[in-house]
Each structure stands twice: as C-alpha cells, then as structure tokens.
Amino acid sequence: MGRKRTKSGKIRLAEVAELAGVSPITASRFFRNPAALSIAKRARVESAAKELGYVPNLAARALASQRTEVIGVLIPSLTNNVFSDVLRGIYDASEGSRYSIQLSNTRYSILQEEKLLRLFLAQKPAGLIVTGIDQTTESQAMLEASDCPIVQIMEIGPNPVDMMIGFSHYDAARAAIGHLFDQGYNRIGFVGARMDPRVQRRLDGYQAAMKDAGLFDSRLIVATATPTSVTLGGALFTDLLSKAPDIEAVFCANDDLALGVLFECRRREIAVPEQIAIIGFNDLEFMASAVPTLTSVRTNRYEMGRTAATMLIDAIEGRRPEQPVLDLGYRVMERQSSLARRSDSRPALSGEAAANKMVALPSGHD
Amino acid sequence: MGRKRTKSGKIRLAEVAELAGVSPITASRFFRNPAALSIAKRARVESAAKELGYVPNLAARALASQRTEVIGVLIPSLTNNVFSDVLRGIYDASEGSRYSIQLSNTRYSILQEEKLLRLFLAQKPAGLIVTGIDQTTESQAMLEASDCPIVQIMEIGPNPVDMMIGFSHYDAARAAIGHLFDQGYNRIGFVGARMDPRVQRRLDGYQAAMKDAGLFDSRLIVATATPTSVTLGGALFTDLLSKAPDIEAVFCANDDLALGVLFECRRREIAVPEQIAIIGFNDLEFMASAVPTLTSVRTNRYEMGRTAATMLIDAIEGRRPEQPVLDLGYRVMERQSSLARRSDSRPALSGEAAANKMVALPSGHD
DNA sequence: GTATTTGCTGGTAGCGCTGTCAACGTTCCT
DNA sequence: AGGAACGTTGACAGCGCTACCAGCAAATAC
Incomplete structure (x- = not known):
C-alpha cells in the first residue's frame, strides 16, 4: 500500500504503469491505441488498470491532447417528441463509443444557436450536430472555420457545411x-x-x-x-x-x-x-x-439521429463517408x-x- | 499583432492578463470571484476579455481545480415523455448557471446505472441527479462516499442519499x-x-x-x-x-x-x-x-426537474436547502x-x- | 508611532495526461 | 554480413489554468 503518495489512494495513469511495470506513456497508449502495444504489455496494463479500478482523467487528457471527446448537439426543443426520437438515436449511437454527448437547447432561436455554437467551438468538440440549415451567417462562418466534423440534421439543402442528413x-x-x-x-x-x-x-x-x-x-x-x-x-x-x-x-x-x-x-x-x-x-x-x-x-427520426452520430464518429476517426449528404426520405x-x-x-x-x-x-x- | 506567439492567435488567460496589465492569476480571479478584485482592475480585465473574445479552457480549469462544473443526470429512458418534461426542467434551471448537464441513459437497468455512476463520479462532477430510490447497494455506497451534492428525483422514500424530490x-x-x-x-x-x-x-x-x-x-x-x-x-x-x-x-x-x-x-x-x-x-x-x-x-414533472436542478446548484454553491426532501404531490x-x-x-x-x-x-x- | 489587520496582487508549482522524437531490439532484405 | 525497415518503448516538455502562500499597501488598533 505504499505505492501511491496522494491521500485516499488516487489512481493515476502512473500508478497503473507502475503496477504493470511499464512507463506511463506505454500505459497511456494502451487506452488510446492498444494495437501499438505488444500482446504481453497489453495484458499487463489491462489487468493492472482493472485491479486498481483506474478511470482516466478526462480533463487532463483534454488539456494535453488539445481536443475533447465531446460531441456537441444543438437542437431547438426538448419538448417536441420529434427531437426526443432523434436524441435517442444519437445517444444510442454514442453509447459504447468514447464520445460523450453535450446537449444544448436553442429554443428555436438562431441567435441563441450562434451563442451556443461559439461556446461549444471554444471547447474544441470532437464533432458537432446542429439542427437544420438556417444558421446565421456568423454561425455559418464559425462552422466553416471549425476543424471538427459537423452534421446538419432534420433536413437537406443545397449547401452543406460538412455532412447533412434529413429529408425534404x-x-x-x-x-x-x-x-x-x-x-x-x-x-x-x-x-x-x-x-x-x-x-x-x-x-x-x-x-x-x-x-x-x-x-x-x-x-x-x-x-x-x-x-x-x-x-x-x-x-x-x-x-x-x-x-x-x-x-x-x-x-x-x-x-x-x-x-x-x-x-x-x-x-x-x-x-x-x-x-x-x-x-x-x-x-x-x-x-x-x-x-x-x-x-x-x-419520417425516420430515430434512424436520423443514429446515423448522424455514427457518421460523425466515423468522420472524427478519419473514416469520412463517401456520401456526405444523406436523404432519408x-x-x-x-x-x-x-x-x-x-x-x-x-x-x-x-x-x-x-x-x-x-x-x-x-x-x-x- | 505580435502579442501572442501561438499560431492562429489562441487567446489564453495570459493574453487577457497582458492586455489588461495584470498578472494571469488576477485575471483568473476575475472569472471566479470578481468581488475579490479592485473596481479598476475588474473593469480592465473585463474589457480585455471582451476585446479578445476570451473563452476559458474548461479542461485546464478542471484539471487545475480538481473539479468540474458538470452536473451528471442519470435517467432510465429518453423515449418516455415523462422524462422529457423532467429534463426540460433541468436544462431550464441549468441555463444561465455556470454548470453544464451531462446526461446518461440507464435503460432501466440498475447495473447500467452503477456503471455510469462509477464513470461520472470519477470525473468529479459538481453534482448529480439520479432517478428513483432503487440503486444497487454498490451504487448506494458510491453515492454516500461521493462528496458532491446529489438529488434523487421522481419519487420519495425513507432514506435519501442527500436530497430528494418527487412524490409517492x-x-x-x-x-x-x-x-x-x-x-x-x-x-x-x-x-x-x-x-x-x-x-x-x-x-x-x-x-x-x-x-x-x-x-x-x-x-x-x-x-x-x-x-x-x-x-x-x-x-x-x-x-x-x-x-x-x-x-x-x-x-x-x-x-x-x-x-x-x-x-x-x-x-x-x-x-x-x-x-x-x-x-x-x-x-x-x-x-x-x-x-x-x-x-x-x-404529476409535476417539469417543476420536479427544475427544482431538482435548482436545489442541486444551490447546494453546490453552499446554500443547502432547509428541506432536503421535497414532496411535490x-x-x-x-x-x-x-x-x-x-x-x-x-x-x-x-x-x-x-x-x-x-x-x-x-x-x-x- | 508602532503593531496588527485587512484587501488586493503576484510568484511558484503543479493538476494528469499526451505529442514529439529518439532509441532500442528484432526481422527482413540484398 | 551489413543495412534498412519495422515494431515497440521511453524521456521530456508542456497543455492552460488554479491552489497555495507570500508580499505589499492601506486601514485600523493600541
């Protein structure tokens, strides 16, 4: 029990690495790209992490890597059950992935949407899902300038910012x-x-x-x-x-x-x-x-949410869809x-x- | 334009401090406790921040301060429109506050709830809203041990972990x-x-x-x-x-x-x-x-969500409610x-x- | 007038993790 | 056999912010 110096036994990556007998950076790699480790070390780190009940510190990860694993979702209403179906699809698709959903409500105001967009973008989200195609020009510009994948949902139109899924x-x-x-x-x-x-x-x-x-x-x-x-x-x-x-x-x-x-x-x-x-x-x-x-x-709302999130995650991880605009009919x-x-x-x-x-x-x- | 060395003009607290002619730590205080600054500096930092369009880096803040400004919400379903009303209340109450909502879906499984709880707690949320009173004993223990305020919603029962709001x-x-x-x-x-x-x-x-x-x-x-x-x-x-x-x-x-x-x-x-x-x-x-x-x-679902979030935020900020268990009838x-x-x-x-x-x-x- | 308190400010030292790059051992090629 | 290529590993240096404590001036106490 003399392993960790911090009170109340805080489990950091360093503790896991020490127990596994590897360097912290190797342990780190285990969580980000296990394939890069040899089978032996992979197993050692895995069991050490499990034994200690290690949970990564997302804030530290975000700070060090300069990006978050957050998908921002902007929808106009929480009341409308149309959106609850879409959301369910989004949450379902994000489950099991490393990404977490950050939801914000624009209340059908594109000005509010612009404000929230600015806030979101400042946190460098991994990706963004926005509703509709009627953003302000300012929002449009921010979206264009951002370097994360973006999916517009609910409808389709002529000028996708990035990806788009919906119907006419x-x-x-x-x-x-x-x-x-x-x-x-x-x-x-x-x-x-x-x-x-x-x-x-x-x-x-x-x-x-x-x-x-x-x-x-x-x-x-x-x-x-x-x-x-x-x-x-x-x-x-x-x-x-x-x-x-x-x-x-x-x-x-x-x-x-x-x-x-x-x-x-x-x-x-x-x-x-x-x-x-x-x-x-x-x-x-x-x-x-x-x-x-x-x-x-x-209208295929659940599927729309699910596909939007799936496309987005794929794009985040470098697998860009061959078809960036999807008409769900x-x-x-x-x-x-x-x-x-x-x-x-x-x-x-x-x-x-x-x-x-x-x-x-x-x-x-x- | 020679102020910042990082490419693409990243605005950090240091930039704001420099423009305002104060130390970074003073600028930092402006955002956390403006009352601690003299009127003059307060104004200087404020205008500098506005001029540069500064947005704090939440990850860095969380890492340095060892706590987040996230309120975790665990609900069993996104489909059920009962919960969409509750959620609307929660989101409404959180709006304008510094806290953001992190939503997770337990799918009516208390084992899933336990898993999510472990995940949430590891990120040191500012507060937690959980549904119902039927947690696993393990979950119960984690909740008891956590040092953040917790509100149980949807029903009331004999042994609140912390606060409770609902009805019989x-x-x-x-x-x-x-x-x-x-x-x-x-x-x-x-x-x-x-x-x-x-x-x-x-x-x-x-x-x-x-x-x-x-x-x-x-x-x-x-x-x-x-x-x-x-x-x-x-x-x-x-x-x-x-x-x-x-x-x-x-x-x-x-x-x-x-x-x-x-x-x-x-x-x-x-x-x-x-x-x-x-x-x-x-x-x-x-x-x-x-x-x-x-x-x-x-049943007063919107009010339940709204009050739960309000109580929680109050408790986070040290204003504990006189009445920790609220029966909404x-x-x-x-x-x-x-x-x-x-x-x-x-x-x-x-x-x-x-x-x-x-x-x-x-x-x-x- | 000195000692003490108060209000405000700044310096230092990390928070826990990952990017970069270098180095190692092994295998494969010519 | 020598060298290139590959797979695997580790050292170092921060990411941007805040906790902690020290310092200074102004205000108050004696």
Whole structure:
C-alpha cells in the first residue's frame, strides 16, 4: 500500500504503469491505441488498470491532447417528441463509443444557436450536430472555420457545411397533398403551429401543390407561432372551419395537431374521413392506433439521429463517408383517415397493414 | 499583432492578463470571484476579455481545480415523455448557471446505472441527479462516499442519499382508485407496462386500495415488462377484457396506455365512461382534449426537474436547502372519463374546468 | 508611532495526461 | 554480413489554468 503518495489512494495513469511495470506513456497508449502495444504489455496494463479500478482523467487528457471527446448537439426543443426520437438515436449511437454527448437547447432561436455554437467551438468538440440549415451567417462562418466534423440534421439543402442528413420537408408535404388528391380530396386545409423553418417548408410544399392544381385559397391556411399541442390542434381546426366550412381534408403540420383535429371532429360529430379527411406529419406511434387510424408522413427520426452520430464518429476517426449528404426520405402511411372519397360504401375498419403502401422514398432532391 | 506567439492567435488567460496589465492569476480571479478584485482592475480585465473574445479552457480549469462544473443526470429512458418534461426542467434551471448537464441513459437497468455512476463520479462532477430510490447497494455506497451534492428525483422514500424530490407513486395510485370508488366504480382493472419500480409501486397502491375495499381480484391485473405505447394500451385492455369482462373501470399506469384503452373502447363501441371508466397517470397534455376528456393523476414533472436542478446548484454553491426532501404531490384531474356512475342522465360534455377538483396535494408521506 | 489587520496582487508549482522524437531490439532484405 | 525497415518503448516538455502562500499597501488598533 505504499505505492501511491496522494491521500485516499488516487489512481493515476502512473500508478497503473507502475503496477504493470511499464512507463506511463506505454500505459497511456494502451487506452488510446492498444494495437501499438505488444500482446504481453497489453495484458499487463489491462489487468493492472482493472485491479486498481483506474478511470482516466478526462480533463487532463483534454488539456494535453488539445481536443475533447465531446460531441456537441444543438437542437431547438426538448419538448417536441420529434427531437426526443432523434436524441435517442444519437445517444444510442454514442453509447459504447468514447464520445460523450453535450446537449444544448436553442429554443428555436438562431441567435441563441450562434451563442451556443461559439461556446461549444471554444471547447474544441470532437464533432458537432446542429439542427437544420438556417444558421446565421456568423454561425455559418464559425462552422466553416471549425476543424471538427459537423452534421446538419432534420433536413437537406443545397449547401452543406460538412455532412447533412434529413429529408425534404417540402417534398414530403407535396407528397402528402398528392396522396389526398389521389384519394379524391380537393379542398384541403393546412393547420400548422410553431412555424419553424421546417414547418414553413411544409407549408411551402402544401402551397405549391395546391397552386399547381389550381386549388390554392389562402383561407385554407391556419398557422400560428404558438408551440404545438393536441389542444391547439382542436383550436386551429375550429378556426379553419370558420374560415372555410367547406373543406374536405386537413393536412396537419404534425401529429399532435392531427390528433387534436381528430378529437375536435369527434366533439363536433364530424365523420372522419367521410366528411373530413385528416393527414398528419411524422407518424408518431399513436397514429396507427387512433380510431380511425390516422394517415401520416413517416419520417425516420430515430434512424436520423443514429446515423448522424455514427457518421460523425466515423468522420472524427478519419473514416469520412463517401456520401456526405444523406436523404432519408419519407413515406406516406396511408390509413383510414384519408380513405378514398365518394365511395358510397362505408369504409370498413380493417387493419392498417394492407393500407401501408409506400408512396415515396428518398426524396430525390438536389 | 505580435502579442501572442501561438499560431492562429489562441487567446489564453495570459493574453487577457497582458492586455489588461495584470498578472494571469488576477485575471483568473476575475472569472471566479470578481468581488475579490479592485473596481479598476475588474473593469480592465473585463474589457480585455471582451476585446479578445476570451473563452476559458474548461479542461485546464478542471484539471487545475480538481473539479468540474458538470452536473451528471442519470435517467432510465429518453423515449418516455415523462422524462422529457423532467429534463426540460433541468436544462431550464441549468441555463444561465455556470454548470453544464451531462446526461446518461440507464435503460432501466440498475447495473447500467452503477456503471455510469462509477464513470461520472470519477470525473468529479459538481453534482448529480439520479432517478428513483432503487440503486444497487454498490451504487448506494458510491453515492454516500461521493462528496458532491446529489438529488434523487421522481419519487420519495425513507432514506435519501442527500436530497430528494418527487412524490409517492403508491399514494397517488391509491388516490386514483379512491377517486374511482367515490365515483361509484368497484370492479377496477389495472393495466401496466414496463413495470419499472415506480410503476410497480403504483400497482402496489392499486392492490392495497382494492384489498382494503375487499375488491381485490388478481384477474383484474394486466401487467407486462414491454415498453409502453398507445398500441400496447389497446392490446393489454383486450387482454383484461378477456380475463374480466365485467370490469367497470380501468386504472392505466400511464397516459399512453390510457389513450390506447380509449381507442380500443371506441373500436369496440364501448361507451366511456358509461360502460367503462378510464383513469390515466401523469396527465400529459392530450388527456384534457381527448373525447371524452380523460381523467388522470397530474404529476409535476417539469417543476420536479427544475427544482431538482435548482436545489442541486444551490447546494453546490453552499446554500443547502432547509428541506432536503421535497414532496411535490400529485393531483387527480377529474374529467369526463370517470364521471360518476349509475347516474341515469347521460353526462353532458361540459368543459373540464369545473371538474378539476383537487383531490390530494403533498402526499403527506414521511 | 508602532503593531496588527485587512484587501488586493503576484510568484511558484503543479493538476494528469499526451505529442514529439529518439532509441532500442528484432526481422527482413540484398 | 551489413543495412534498412519495422515494431515497440521511453524521456521530456508542456497543455492552460488554479491552489497555495507570500508580499505589499492601506486601514485600523493600541
């Protein structure tokens, strides 16, 4: 027990090295690149570390190596369950790796994002995951100047800072409206909340589709900056009904709103889809078990987070992806709430399986 | 521009000190305890730091001071929206403070929790937030031995490691069942998923209430270890119906299950609450706008997270709370889905406001 | 007026680890 | 056999900051 001089037996790399009978630097290498050691020493260091319960001091490592093993993640909201799926993917992918996640919330403010970015970058993160493509020019410049890999998630656009993974919200919205057209609905309302850039692009897609079909009418649009909720869905739908009582279908910018619309229909005894069809966005779990089951645009959020983190870690470790921009696409999950119109027979409440026809995959964008 | 020798103009504390005309140590003090400086130097250092855009190197600080400004948070799940509310509270409270949040996911495994705890503790966090009171004895020992403040969240129990904030799931479940008794329901089923310790204690509360009333019947209980979902709610309810077709009400261990039960009732054309009453747990946002509106037990998750982080930061900075164990209570939000039974008149679909009667607040526990 | 306290400032010496480079022994090649 | 190439190891010198203690001036006490 005379090995360590510090009180309370602090285990440093030096202690491990001493027990293993090697120099500290060799022990250090064991943790960073075990392959560089001979088999014998590798085993000796390993068992010494285990015996002493050695845990490396990350601060010292970061200071000495001039880099951290932190992946910074900037997302606009913790409330929105869309992001909790993405986060789950990110955390899952980071688990087992040496990297730890540092999460910050921009609250949908690109100025706040810029501030946080400056803070993050100063700590020399190993990599960065940022949401969306609407950074300030200042943020843009900082990201360009930084020497760590960066992944932009949630959507794809023309000028990736580095890597990018997401899908086209514009195309996805067009596909949703296209599906409703196919099913025979023409007078389609739009209900949106929060109206962040991605929701805005969904609105753009909706508008373009409606205009192309010669069906555009501004009275069909209800949008608010208020954060989304199920209750709000009901309220906005009520609004929409008063502006356009003759609507045949509603495209909801997210599933919470769609559920609110469904409940409001039930409250008003409006039959879905016979009187009004509903389509949501994101395909949260509950959509498939609602009554009627609710059509939605599936977005691969968990996979997006997971792939983003995996790509990032690969890039950090020098394995740059051959494809820096990944379009994860979307998929219109057709369910009862958007069954074909003007069929005289009441639609049977059958299972959804048969109705899950794939309408679009990778959004063949840019 | 000949000030700094390092390439690319790295700004260290020394640069700031030089520009301000003070020693590095004085500059250092400015950031840790400005009050210790004379007014004049304080201003000089401040403007020098701003001019150079100085950002402290956290790794160096941590290494030199032997402590970090990291608050470790251990939660069992990122999927469960209960935790996203708690997390939002934690992040909100940490914002503006000097502390950053380090989140890890135990996946409902106390062994995983133990492993993560060891990792965290080795980095000397400023404080720790852990979920629940069911740590392994080893974890318990590590927590006791650690010298940083610790808050246990989500529930309260007899032996706090340090601080504790939550409520009694047992009492809350009893209150839910008590409410159903009051409304005239006797044959009450239990539907639970995941069955983590807190859900288990809700089940215990349910069982105790039923036994006390002489109404216990094991066929009334459907519980599974499967993670919760709306769809699962429907499936478990189907199970329950087959085991006990004569049930009058269902207590769902969480709101997702409750929504699934509601949809399943609709699918089977079972009138709620006329044929079967429903009560959920957590009072997620959608409960109040479902049709019928769904009764639930409100738990103050955001406040719990926020208060936990605030208490922790206070404790870190030496302001220990006078009350180390905080019971945040719960509240049965009475809504249409549990309207009084055997009233011959169909219950009117009135607003919920009047029905929001407080049944219980702080759970007067230990 | 001297002794003591207080407030502010600076010097020195690391915190625990890793980057760089040199040196060693071994194997392989010509 | 001699030299090059490789694989493996270690010495040294910091990374940027802060703990500790000493020093100095101004304020207070006697």
